[in-house]
Amino acid sequence: MGLHEDMVMMGDKAVAASRELARLSARKKNTILLAMADEVESSREIIKQANALDVESARASGMQPPLVDRLTLTDSRINSMAKGLRDVAGLKDPVGSVISRWIRPNGLEIVKSRIPIGVIAIIYEARPNVTADAAGLCFKAANAVILRGGKESIHSNHAIVDVLQAGGRKKGLPENAFQLVNTTDHEAVRELVQLEGKVDLVIPRGGESLIRAVVEQARVPVIKHYKGVCHTYVDAAANLDMALKICENAKCQRPGVCNSMETVLVHESVAFSFLPKLYARLGQELKVELRGDEAARAIIPQMKPATEGDWTAEYLDLILAVKVVPSLNAAIDHINRYGSNHSDAIISDSEESQKEFTREVGSAAVYINASTRFTDGAEFGMGAEIGISTDKLHARGPMGLEELTTYKYIIGGDGQIRE
Amino acid sequence: MGLHEDMVMMGDKAVAASRELARLSARKKNTILLAMADEVESSREIIKQANALDVESARASGMQPPLVDRLTLTDSRINSMAKGLRDVAGLKDPVGSVISRWIRPNGLEIVKSRIPIGVIAIIYEARPNVTADAAGLCFKAANAVILRGGKESIHSNHAIVDVLQAGGRKKGLPENAFQLVNTTDHEAVRELVQLEGKVDLVIPRGGESLIRAVVEQARVPVIKHYKGVCHTYVDAAANLDMALKICENAKCQRPGVCNSMETVLVHESVAFSFLPKLYARLGQELKVELRGDEAARAIIPQMKPATEGDWTAEYLDLILAVKVVPSLNAAIDHINRYGSNHSDAIISDSEESQKEFTREVGSAAVYINASTRFTDGAEFGMGAEIGISTDKLHARGPMGLEELTTYKYIIGGDGQIRE
Numbered sequence: 001m002g003l004h005e006d007m008v009m010m011g012d013k014a015v016a017a018s019r020e021l022a023r024l025s026a027r028k029k030n031t032i033l034l035a036m037a038d039e040v041e042s043s044r045e046i047i048k049q050a051n052a053l054d055v056e057s058a059r060a061s062g063m064q065p066p067l068v069d070r071l072t073l074t075d076s077r078i079n080s081m082a083k084g085l086r087d088v089a090g091l092k093d094p095v096g097s098v099i100s101r102w103i104r105p106n107g108l109e110i111v112k113s114r115i116p117i118g119v120i121a122i123i124y125e126a127r128p129n130v131t132a133d134a135a136g137l138c139f140k141a142a143n144a145v146i147l148r149g150g151k152e153s154i155h156s157n158h159a160i161v162d163v164l165q166a167g168g169r170k171k172g173l174p175e176n177a178f179q180l181v182n183t184t185d186h187e188a189v190r191e192l193v194q195l196e197g198k199v200d201l202v203i204p205r206g207g208e209s210l211i212r213a214v215v216e217q218a219r220v221p222v223i224k225h226y227k228g229v230c231h232t233y234v235d236a237a238a239n240l241d242m243a244l245k246i247c248e249n250a251k252c253q254r255p256g257v258c259n260s261m262e263t264v265l266v267h268e269s270v271a272f273s274f275l276p277k278l279y280a281r282l283g284q285e286l287k288v289e290l291r292g293d294e295a296a297r298a299i300i301p302q303m304k305p306a307t308e309g310d311w312t313a314e315y316l317d318l319i320l321a322v323k324v325v326p327s328l329n330a331a332i333d334h335i336n337r338y339g340s341n342h343s344d345a346i347i348s349d350s351e352e353s354q355k356e357f358t359r360e361v362g363s364a365a366v367y368i369n370a371s372t373r374f375t376d377g378a379e380f381g382m383g384a385e386i387g388i389s390t391d392k393l394h395a396r397g398p399m400g401l402e403e404l405t406t407y408k409y410i411i412g413g414d415g416q417i418r419e
Numbered sequence: 420m421g422l423h424e425d426m427v428m429m430g431d432k433a434v435a436a437s438r439e440l441a442r443l444s445a446r447k448k449n450t451i452l453l454a455m456a457d458e459v460e461s462s463r464e465i466i467k468q469a470n471a472l473d474v475e476s477a478r479a480s481g482m483q484p485p486l487v488d489r490l491t492l493t494d495s496r497i498n499s500m501a502k503g504l505r506d507v508a509g510l511k512d513p514v515g516s517v518i519s520r521w522i523r524p525n526g527l528e529i530v531k532s533r534i535p536i537g538v539i540a541i542i543y544e545a546r547p548n549v550t551a552d553a554a555g556l557c558f559k560a561a562n563a564v565i566l567r568g569g570k571e572s573i574h575s576n577h578a579i580v581d582v583l584q585a586g587g588r589k590k591g592l593p594e595n596a597f598q599l600v601n602t603t604d605h606e607a608v609r610e611l612v613q614l615e616g617k618v619d620l621v622i623p624r625g626g627e628s629l630i631r632a633v634v635e636q637a638r639v640p641v642i643k644h645y646k647g648v649c650h651t652y653v654d655a656a657a658n659l660d661m662a663l664k665i666c667e668n669a670k671c672q673r674p675g676v677c678n679s680m681e682t683v684l685v686h687e688s689v690a691f692s693f694l695p696k697l698y699a700r701l702g703q704e705l706k707v708e709l710r711g712d713e714a715a716r717a718i719i720p721q722m723k724p725a726t727e728g729d730w731t732a733e734y735l736d737l738i739l740a741v742k743v744v745p746s747l748n749a750a751i752d753h754i755n756r757y758g759s760n761h762s763d764a765i766i767s768d769s770e771e772s773q774k775e776f777t778r779e780v781g782s783a784a785v786y787i788n789a790s791t792r793f794t795d796g797a798e799f800g801m802g803a804e805i806g807i808s809t810d811k812l813h814a815r816g817p818m819g820l821e822e823l824t825t826y827k828y829i830i831g832g833d834g835q836i837r838e
Contacts, residue, residue: 019755022778104800108789117811118781196634200811215615219634221812242834249836336438358829359441362537370527370832379837380828381523392536392619392825393640394813406811409799410777413789415661417668418798 003183007191010146011198013176014119018144020174022116026093029140032171033089037082039167040132040160044078050159051128058152071126071153081132081160084384088136091383094402095142109412114405116142118200121192122386123148123214125206128156134203135164135178137386141404144177146199148192150206151184193218203387203399223399225390227314228258228342230372233331233357235348236267240274242369243347244281249371250345252286256316258388259343259375263311263321265331268295271324275299278322288318295324311338328353332360339363341390343372364389364396422602426610429565430617432595433538437563439593441535445512448559451590452508456501458586459551459579463497469578470547477571490545490572500551500579503803507555510802513821514561528831533824535561537619540611541805542567542633544625547575553622554583554597556805560823563596565618567611569625570603612637622818624806642818644809646733647677647761649791652750652776654767655686659693661788662766663700668790669764671705675735677807678762678794682730682740684750687714690743694718697741707737714743730757747772751779758782760809762791783808783815 024032040047051073058068099112120143122134131147138145149157161180165173181188193202193214202222204214211224232250234243250261266274279300282288290296291310292303303322310321311334325331335344345367346357358366365375375397377385382400389395395403443451459466470492477487518531539562541553550566557564568576580599584592600607612621612633621641623633630643651669653662669680685693698719701707709715710729711722722741729740730753744750754763764786765776777785784794794816796804801819808814814822 019779102800104798108793110799115781215638221640221810223812239834245834245836253837354831360438362534363827365828365830368829368831370830370835371837373837374527374830374835379523380529381521391640393642396826397828407815408782409784409816410787411784411789411793412773412787415658415664416789416793417664418672418790418792 003185003187004191006182007188007195008198010179010181011119011195014144014146014179015198017174017176018116018118018142021139021142021144021177022095024142024174026095028172029093029142030089032168032173033085033136033140035171036136036164036167036173037085037089039163039170040078040082040085043163043166044075047073047078047156047159047163050155053155054128054153063152067126071128071156073128073156077129081129084133085136088140088384091140091401093140094405099407106416107413108416111410111412112407113410114402115408117404117406119144119146119198120404121146121148121199121202123189123192123202123204123206123210125150125210126152128153128160130205131157131160131180132164133384134386135161137384137401138404139177141401143404146179146181146192148181148189154184189214190217193220193222196220205387221394223387223389223391223395225258225340225342225388227340228260228388229262229312229314229338229340230259230342231263231265231331231335231339231344232261232372233265233325233328233335233344233346234267234270234274235328235346235350235353236269237350237353238267238270238274238347239349239369240270240277243274244277246345246347246369246371247278248281248286250373251282251288251320252318253371253373255318258314259372260316261320261372262313262315263323263338265323265325265334266296267328267331268324268326271295271299275322275324279303282320286318288320290320290322292322293324296322299324314340328356332357335361335363342388343367343375345370345372422604422606423610425601426607426614427617429598429600430538430614433563433565433598434617436593436595437535437537437561440558440561440563440596441514443561443593445514447591448512448561449508451587451592452504452555452559454590455555455583455586455592456504456508458582458589459497459501459504462582462585463494466492466497466575466578466582469574472574473547473572482571486545490547490575492547492575496548500548503552504555507559507803510559510820512559513824518826525835526832527835530829530831531826532829533821534827536823536825538563538565538617539823540565540567540618540621542608542611542621542623542625542629544569544629545571547572547579549624550576550579550599551583552803553805554580556803556820557823558596560820562823565598565600565611567600567608573603608633609636612639612641615639622806640813642806642808642810642814644677644759644761644807646759647679647807648681648731648733648757648759649678649761650682650684650750650754650758650763651680651791652684652744652747652754652763652765653686653689653693654747654765654769654772655688656769656772657686657689657693657766658768658788659689659696662693663696665764665766665788665790666697667700667705669792670701670707670739671737672790672792674737676792677733678791679735680739680791681732681734682742682757684742684744684753685715686747686750687743687745690714690718694741698722701739705737707739709739709741711741712743715741718743733759747775751776754780754782761807762786762794764789764791
């Protein structure tokens with residue numbers, strides 16, 4: 001049988017599983033999640049053995065040490081996987097909740113009710129813990145999931161899926177609730193994202209090139225973010241001490257993640273007082289490489305010059321682009337032009353500036369006097385997240401359980417016909 | 420300049436317009452809508468003259484009379500266009516409303532707030548009144564719109580867009596709030612639906628082949644329905660008089676629309692009493708062509724035999740497929756297998772059957788004891804609709820003003836940083 005037929009069959013199995021999943025009660029799903037967590041812990045040696053094979057080939061192929069580290073499953077990471085599944089069991093089940101309900105003059109009752117999306121494909125790169133996280137979240141929202149991990153973690157992913165299935169099966173997990181794509185052939189991704197009518201949603205997680213390839217090929221909806229080029233704008237009316245603390249947090253607390261800051265925009269009226277503080281704390285004490293535009297370098301000549309490419313760069317590193325802007329509007333224009341619709345902040349005590357900034361900046365998350373680092377499912381109080389969306393439709397920002405559901409209208413009557 | 424550059428420029432203009440639109444107050448938008456309505460009425464001769472050119476070439480090219488009729492703009496249709504714009508002015512503005520709001524333990528206030536989607540492309544076929552309807556709705560939700568109508572109505576569409584712009588401009592309509600694609604070149608559609616980062620949403624309206632072509636080519640999100648293969652299931656516990664009235668309404672009240680019924684499924688325990696009634700009323704009195712499966716024809720041999728193709732057919736005509744099913748589950752399986760996720764009904768007095776049917780049928784609108792013909796923005800109380808979605812994401816069922824919006828998170832703090 002060819003790859004196309006394999007993938008179609010996988011899609012059909014997932015559709016069948018999704019119907020069984022939709023019938024499970026919240027209690028049943030939670031029991032299954034806890035059994036999966038137990039199985040992860042009791043099968044840790046199996047997972048570690050499989051993972052060792054991946055780590056070995058990664059080293060042999062010359063993978064960079066930080067990437068090898070991300071690939072490696074330690075006891076503590078396996079514990080985190082199990083804890084993640086238990087945490088998901090503790091979250092409120094969104095399925096079946098009523099979004100709204102109204103009665104029409106003819107007596108029809110219209111109920112907008114939350115339901116699972118159906119079949120979700122997750123396409124991701126090296127980190128094998130995504131396998132358990134994604135499976136758990138999709139399952140709790142009663143979606144069937146097709147997992148396609150990176151080839152670097154194929155053994156680990158297989159072991160994790162086997163363990164999750166074995167644990168879940170003890171408590172009635174439907175067959176094919178999660179399936180792992182069995183081949184590392186790139187064509188499998190193309191087939192998967194073109195399974196219209198079987199796969200309802202694709203969530204790619206990984207580098208920009210992976211995500212772009214998925215979007216190019218997809219015929220089914222994709223929710224994603226390409227990257228996070230997050231800004232902090234220090235307004236004329238900013239509390240500069242607060243601005244400095246927030247910039248330090250947004251840039252340095254964890255520079256390698258998508259909600260960290262990449263560019264600071266400083267209003268010209270406070271540039272002379274703020275930039276020296278920024279340079280002293282971030283540039284000198286914390287060893288952040290500052291790259292400034294001409295106006296910024298006129299104040300702090302020690303900064304490297306920024307080029308056009310710096311305004312769109314997602315450094316994910318201790319590098320920060322610095323620009324002096326003549327107005328709030330110039331800051332907004334810069335963000336809407338160069339930003340990634342992820343997370344952007346204004347530091348200002350002016351309610352007018354706050355209002356204008358939050359209205360005009362088009363990003364999924366817009367902050368007033370806070371660090372962009374809060375764009376995260378747990379920080380928003382959603383529990384775990386399946387990813388972050390910078391798209392406009394269905395889900396924006398951190399995507400939790402609710403974002404893994406859709407709705408249907410249930411219309412109740414007693415014989416109504418249309419006149 | 421080539422087509423690609425033209426479309427990119429159109430996209431850029433729409434993005435610029437969308438930013439201006441997002442700033443308009445509800446009152447300002449309503450004033451503009453009313454001015455557009457006035458202009459449609461006072462410019463009716465200009466619109467009719469342009470429409471006459473389209474009608475003439477349609478006739479010359481041998482277009483079928485019903486299609487020529489759909490293309491023709493009479494005084495009453497022009498009045499309807501104006502009334503439609505006034506009705507939209509009367510609808511509640513969804514932009515800026517708060518979907519939810521909560522405060523985190525660290526004091527951050529998270530506000531999920533409704534915003535315009537941005538730029539919407541509408542791709543449609545012959546009926547020129549869609550031009551005014553779509554422009555009005557998209558505008559009220561503060562979206563810029565790029566219209567691409569059928570080549571058959573190009574003169575009418577140009578005239579309508581000119582009139583809307585002229586009327587709106589008197590009250591401050593932003594430039595390029597609506598633009599009409601200037602060429603009938605099919606490549607323009609491809610370019611349009613690939614304008615990632617400029618066009619946020621494509622809504623195709625028309626025949627299945629148009630919609631499939633758009634989905635094939637699109638790189639930006641598309642919301643659509645391919646067709647409406649709607650079912651009525653007459654349960655073992657149905658009130659058969661009610662069932663007959665609902666079937667008549669669902670099939671005959673307006674057979675040419677997507678929410679009309681195409682297949683009736685009858686539980687075998689009531690088939691002997693129901694099918695003769697159905698045949699007498701629909702088949703004999705109302706001249707509906709009934710196409711039955713073997714079990715149905717065993718009861719009413721006058722029915723034509725149904726073939727496999729009948730179960731997926733969208734007749735849009737006085738034809739009805741009839742199937743006897745052994746159980747509620749068989750009805751559900753049939754609908755989920757052959758249906759189009761549009762609108763399906765159960766006629767039953769059993770709460771258990773109602774509950775199972777509404778839970779298991781995956782369609783956007785699931786009815787209990789009512790006609791599927793109610794799947795419509797106005798009937799749902801949404802006011803006008805931009806279309807109907809059978810997709811799973813963002814919007815399902817009738818799409819009104821709210822469905823033309825998305826949201827952002829506005830997070831307010833007083834210096835919060837992440838630990």
